[in-house]
Amino acid sequence: MVDLTLNTPPAMLADRFNTLRYDEDDHAVIVLDRRKYPFQTEFVTLHTVEAVAQAIEDMTVQGGPPLAYVAGLGFAMAVREATGTTAQQIAHLEQTAQRLLATRPTADDLNHLIPAALETATAALNADEDAFRQTLDYVNNEIQRGNDVSRLCGIHAARLVADGDRILTHCIAGAALCWMLWAAKHDGKQVTLIGCETRPYFQGARLTAACAKEMDIDFKLITDAMPAHLMSTGRIDKFICAADRITMDGHITNKIGTLQHAIAAHHFGKPFYVLGYDGPDPNTATGADIPIEERNPDEIFYARGEDGVVRTAIHAISGYYPAFDITPPHLISAIVTNRGIFAPNAIGDYFTR
Amino acid sequence: MVDLTLNTPPAMLADRFNTLRYDEDDHAVIVLDRRKYPFQTEFVTLHTVEAVAQAIEDMTVQGGPPLAYVAGLGFAMAVREATGTTAQQIAHLEQTAQRLLATRPTADDLNHLIPAALETATAALNADEDAFRQTLDYVNNEIQRGNDVSRLCGIHAARLVADGDRILTHCIAGAALCWMLWAAKHDGKQVTLIGCETRPYFQGARLTAACAKEMDIDFKLITDAMPAHLMSTGRIDKFICAADRITMDGHITNKIGTLQHAIAAHHFGKPFYVLGYDGPDPNTATGADIPIEERNPDEIFYARGEDGVVRTAIHAISGYYPAFDITPPHLISAIVTNRGIFAPNAIGDYFTR
Numbered sequence: 001m002v003d004l005t006l007n008t009p010p011a012m013l014a015d016r017f018n019t020l021r022y023d024e025d026d027h028a029v030i031v032l033d034r035r036k037y038p039f040q041t042e043f044v045t046l047h048t049v050e051a052v053a054q055a056i057e058d059m060t061v062q063g064g065p066p067l068a069y070v071a072g073l074g075f076a077m078a079v080r081e082a083t084g085t086t087a088q089q090i091a092h093l094e095q096t097a098q099r100l101l102a103t104r105p106t107a108d109d110l111n112h113l114i115p116a117a118l119e120t121a122t123a124a125l126n127a128d129e130d131a132f133r134q135t136l137d138y139v140n141n142e143i144q145r146g147n148d149v150s151r152l153c154g155i156h157a158a159r160l161v162a163d164g165d166r167i168l169t170h171c172i173a174g175a176a177l178c179w180m181l182w183a184a185k186h187d188g189k190q191v192t193l194i195g196c197e198t199r200p201y202f203q204g205a206r207l208t209a210a211c212a213k214e215m216d217i218d219f220k221l222i223t224d225a226m227p228a229h230l231m232s233t234g235r236i237d238k239f240i241c242a243a244d245r246i247t248m249d250g251h252i253t254n255k256i257g258t259l260q261h262a263i264a265a266h267h268f269g270k271p272f273y274v275l276g277y278d279g280p281d282p283n284t285a286t287g288a289d290i291p292i293e294e295r296n297p298d299e300i301f302y303a304r305g306e307d308g309v310v311r312t313a314i315h316a317i318s319g320y321y322p323a324f325d326i327t328p329p330h331l332i333s334a335i336v337t338n339r340g341i342f343a344p345n346a347i348g349d350y351f352t353r
Numbered sequence: 354m355v356d357l358t359l360n361t362p363p364a365m366l367a368d369r370f371n372t373l374r375y376d377e378d379d380h381a382v383i384v385l386d387r388r389k390y391p392f393q394t395e396f397v398t399l400h401t402v403e404a405v406a407q408a409i410e411d412m413t414v415q416g417g418p419p420l421a422y423v424a425g426l427g428f429a430m431a432v433r434e435a436t437g438t439t440a441q442q443i444a445h446l447e448q449t450a451q452r453l454l455a456t457r458p459t460a461d462d463l464n465h466l467i468p469a470a471l472e473t474a475t476a477a478l479n480a481d482e483d484a485f486r487q488t489l490d491y492v493n494n495e496i497q498r499g500n501d502v503s504r505l506c507g508i509h510a511a512r513l514v515a516d517g518d519r520i521l522t523h524c525i526a527g528a529a530l531c532w533m534l535w536a537a538k539h540d541g542k543q544v545t546l547i548g549c550e551t552r553p554y555f556q557g558a559r560l561t562a563a564c565a566k567e568m569d570i571d572f573k574l575i576t577d578a579m580p581a582h583l584m585s586t587g588r589i590d591k592f593i594c595a596a597d598r599i600t601m602d603g604h605i606t607n608k609i610g611t612l613q614h615a616i617a618a619h620h621f622g623k624p625f626y627v628l629g630y631d632g633p634d635p636n637t638a639t640g641a642d643i644p645i646e647e648r649n650p651d652e653i654f655y656a657r658g659e660d661g662v663v664r665t666a667i668h669a670i671s672g673y674y675p676a677f678d679i680t681p682p683h684l685i686s687a688i689v690t691n692r693g694i695f696a697p698n699a700i701g702d703y704f705t706r
Binding site: 038039170194196197198199200202205206209210212213219220221222223224225226227228229230232233235255256257259260263264266267297300301302303304305306307308309310311312313314316317318319320321322325326 | 391392523547549550551552553555558559562563565566572573574575576577578579580581582583585586588608609610612613616617619620650653654655656657658659660661662663664665666667669670671672673674675678679
């Protein structure tokens with residue numbers, strides 16, 4: 001079923017090592033600025049944990065797995081720089097972990113990677129081993145594992161794609177979306193990807209559009225308010241996006257707007273598939289347990305474009321910017337992971353398959 | 354029921370004469386540039402029918418009634434300038450009417466006003482009367498009638514507003530929305546207006562926000578992808594917007610996105626009220642009879658802000674920009690007109706009430 005001869009999709013974002021890495025010469029974390037790509041392909045160099053944390057908070061790096069990897073690389077940097085007794089170093093690293101965990105609350109990847117990195121470093125320090133090397137190796141292995149998960153998830157998802165499909169997506173569904181489109185193309189299926197621009201950061205108009213273009217996949221941009229109309233006029237066949245966290249009972253959280261499109265898909269009888277990467281979060285039972293990040297409403301008063309930023313809202317008003325929403329399992333047709341395709345209510349089976 | 358002592362709401366857009374008029378000294382049509390207001394309060398001066406038609410096509414003036422009034426004032430200008438025999442003048446005016454009718458297809462106001470203006474001019478020319486004066490008077494009377502309709506529609510709609518309501522709106526619902534909010538405020542009802550920014554032209558972030566601010570109504574801006582999430586978390590009580598056309602069987606068309614919010618409101622059991630101004634179009638039986646304008650997709654590749662325009666989408670991609678969508682009557686709780694509140698399926702009763 002899985003075609004092992006398939007090459008990595010020719011899209012910058014399909015391989016996480018293209019966008020984030022640890023520089024061992026300079027001892028810095030190098031990250032693609034996702035707020036500007038592909039208008040500008042700019043990498044920022046982060047020399048402190050605080051700079052790493054702020055790059056996550058200010059959306060320089062975005063998406064559950066990428067931001068967790070960057071946090072992990074920043075944590076490895078902290079391990080190298082820690083001084084004092086073993087106990088002092090461990091205490092400092094525990095504080096560092098707290099700072100990184102506090103950056104963004106909704107996606108669960110951070111909650112798995114940082115405690116594991118802390119545990120790796122602590123064990124190495126207690127054993128008087130090379131804690132930096134072991135921590136960095138752990139994080140780099142996680143990045144490679146994430147690439148492998150994306151590949152398998154995307155290839156499984158390609159089974160749900162039919163020749164001629166017009167697929168709605170929202171925000172950027174990451175490496176698994178690239179793999180899905182690439183595998184479908186490899187199988188001779190021609191698809192059109194219909195991407196919501198995704199306010200306020202336009203990830204759809206930039207990142208998703210760039211991925212499709214690099215892979216020569218037909219792409220059509222719409223605004224975030226158009227999916228229901230396109231479904232009502234027969235112009236969308238299915239809705240496929242990613243998830244920042246999946247609960248054990250099949251709720252998913254993803255970029256704000258996903259719920260709206262899922263409700264419309266349900267209303268018009270169109271399937272909604274979630275690219276679920278490495279499955280549910282065993283620590284999150286149901287939707288009510290997901291903390292939804294509320295960002296500074298100032299961010300929705302502006303639009304960043306190719307040549308700069310413009311203010312699009314009048315001054316001296318208030319706004320509200322929840323960054324994610326929660327879609328319940330009854331609105332989801334299937335969740336696709338690296339271990340195959342699951343019914344949302346049975347996503348707990350992920351751990352036994 | 355209708356409070357006749359209520360003053361005009363202190364919002365620029367609540368009175369159409371504030372934003373469009375015929376200048377009898379210069380013989381030009383003066384129009385507020387709605388693409389820039391309120392960042393810049395710029396009036397453009399249009400000296401030719403072609404300039405009027407283009408100002409409608411390029412969104413300098415927007416909204417079914419306002420653009421119809423501007424077309425009508427442009428038509429009056431053409432009546433004044435027409436030369437030759439009566440037959441030649443009438444033939445020229447018929448062509449002028451066709452040019453103006455071809456500007457934007459979806460809202461029905463243009464389809465009523467321009468043929469009536471042509472009829473007025475033709476009758477005057479045939480009777481050797483002052484055709485310009487009669488045509489201009491007709492159009493100015495229509496603008497005044499529109500103001501009166503907005504006032505009554507808004508005051509009726511205020512009955513559907515409860516103290517403490519958090520009301521979602523989309524795009525700009527015009528003078529009737531101002532009247533509704535003003536009448537509710539006059540009755541001591543405190544409401545919060547939650548406005549979708551409304552891509553690509555940000556009418557919500559500029560025009561609706563400005564109206565609310567001028568009237569000192571609590572306002573909160575969100576992006577177009579957020580309403581379903583706010584409904585799911587109990588932050589929206591009802592959805593109220595305008596309609597560019599209402600069919601005899603209770604379908605409405607309005608700015609793209611309305612359908613999506615109506616489906617979400619239905620899903621979460623929130624009422625959806627339509628500000629229906631002067632009722633249905635007797636010439637449009639049902640939704641399938643409404644022509645949905647598809648605009649140049651280039652328009653969704655940019656964002657215009659306070660200080661200029663930025664390109665927000667990558668280059669060399671395609672897009673799709675239907676400017677309106679159609680919401681069926683079963684998703685609508687009530688349609689409010691100058692003649693009162695109607696069940697959507699009974700909106701045809703408008704003509705006998």
